[in-house]
Amino acid sequence: MKSVLVFLMLLGLSCTQVFGQESIKKDTIKLDAGLGKDGGEGLLSIDPSMDRVKIKGHGENLEIKPDSAGNFDPKLKKPFYIPSYYVNPSPMFLGDYQAYGRFAPYFYGEGMQTTLPGIGRVNRLGWVYQRQINDFLEVYAGINATKYTLPYSIGQSFGVSGAMTFRPMDKFHLTIFGAYSPDNRYNFNNTYYGATIGYDFTERLGVDVGVQRFYDSRTGWETMPVVVPSYKFKKFKLGVDVGGLFYEGMRSIIHK
Numbered sequence: 629m630k631s632v633l634v635f636l637m638l639l640g641l642s643c644t645q646v647f648g649q650e651s652i653k654k655d656t657i658k659l660d661a662g663l664g665k666d667g668g669e670g671l672l673s674i675d676p677s678m679d680r681v682k683i684k685g686h687g688e689n690l691e692i693k694p695d696s697a698g699n700f701d702p703k704l705k706k707p708f709y710i711p712s713y714y715v716n717p718s719p720m721f722l723g724d725y726q727a728y729g730r731f732a733p734y735f736y737g738e739g740m741q742t743t744l745p746g747i748g749r750v751n752r753l754g755w756v757y758q759r760q761i762n763d764f765l766e767v768y769a770g771i772n773a774t775k776y777t778l779p780y781s782i783g784q785s786f787g788v789s790g791a792m793t794f795r796p797m798d799k800f801h802l803t804i805f806g807a808y809s810p811d812n813r814y815n816f817n818n819t820y821y822g823a824t825i826g827y828d829f830t831e832r833l834g835v836d837v838g839v840q841r842f843y844d845s846r847t848g849w850e851t852m853p854v855v856v857p858s859y860k861f862k863k864f865k866l867g868v869d870v871g872g873l874f875y876e877g878m879r880s881i882i883h884k
Contacts, residue, residue, distance in 0.1 A: 720745060734759040748778035750816070766793040774816040785809060787817030801826045803836065812845065819843040824854050832860045836867070 713725045726740040736756040743749050754772030761767060768791040775784050789807035796802070803824045809817035822840025829835070836856040844850050853875050858867030 748776060750777075751775045752816075764795050766795075768792070772817070776814065776816065781813075783811075783813070785811050785813060785816040787812075799828045801828075803838075805840075812843070822854060824856070834858050834860070840871075 713727045715721070715724050715726050721743050724741050724743050726738075728736070728738040730736050734757055736758065738754045738756070739752065741749065741751050752772065752774045754770060756768070756770040758768045759766070768789075770789045771787070772789075773784060773786050776782070787807060787809035789805075791803060791805035793801055793803045803826065804821075805823070806821035807817070808819050812818050820840055820842035822838055824836040824838030826834055826836035835858065836854065838854040839851060840854050841849055841851050853871040854869060855871040855874050856867045856869045858865055860866075
């Protein structure tokens with residue numbers, strides 16, 4: 629019995645591991661770069677005398693409740709003001725937004741800012757005119773501008789686009805469309821044109837099929853089929869172009 633206990637003790641000692649932790653003398657994730665003292669130039673500034681915190685770039689100060697030691701609690705639900713149009717409250721994406729709406733009859737506008745971590749930032753602004761002239765004709769025209777700020781490339785890209793839909797029958801419709809951009813660098817804007825024929829199976833479910841030609845800066849003009857199944861919700865219509873998947877699938881079958 630003693631030999632068995634001795635054997636178990638030796639086995640337990642053989643499996644013992646030693647863990648250690650190095651003491652950290654400075655803030656390795658550099659939180660102090662974004663959090664400054666009163667009057668500093670950091671992302672957040674705190675005024676201990678007023679128990680308020682302010683986010684840089686906004687004039688509104690909101691009350692905070694520091695703990696007994698007078699420290700700011702980052703777990704507060706809303707420690708500072710964040711506009712409702714911001715898409716992400718994270719400090720990494722601070723300032724990113726996306727807004728869309730109508731500012732005049734038949735005129736719509738959109739604006740957005742997107743931060744690409746480690747790559748750069750993209751700003752986009754566009755205007756759209758969309759109107760159903762009558763029961764048989766609907767028109768669409770748009771113009772947009774994109775500004776990109778990348779490590780080794782800073783510039784702008786402009787583009788125009790348009791479409792016209794003709795409905796000779798209740799369930800059939802014909803659409804011609806196109807877009808042009810003098811500079812389609814990074815695919816912010818493209819140059820293409822084409823036409824589709826659509827059929828509505830029900831009041832909500834439909835499909836558009838056709839062909840389009842688009843310009844590829846590497847290979848020139850290319851031709852691609854268009855297959856867009858769609859579903860109409862109460863306030864908008866959702867459609868996804870699967871023509872490229874269909875084309876690549878057919879080409880792989882033919883080559884095999």
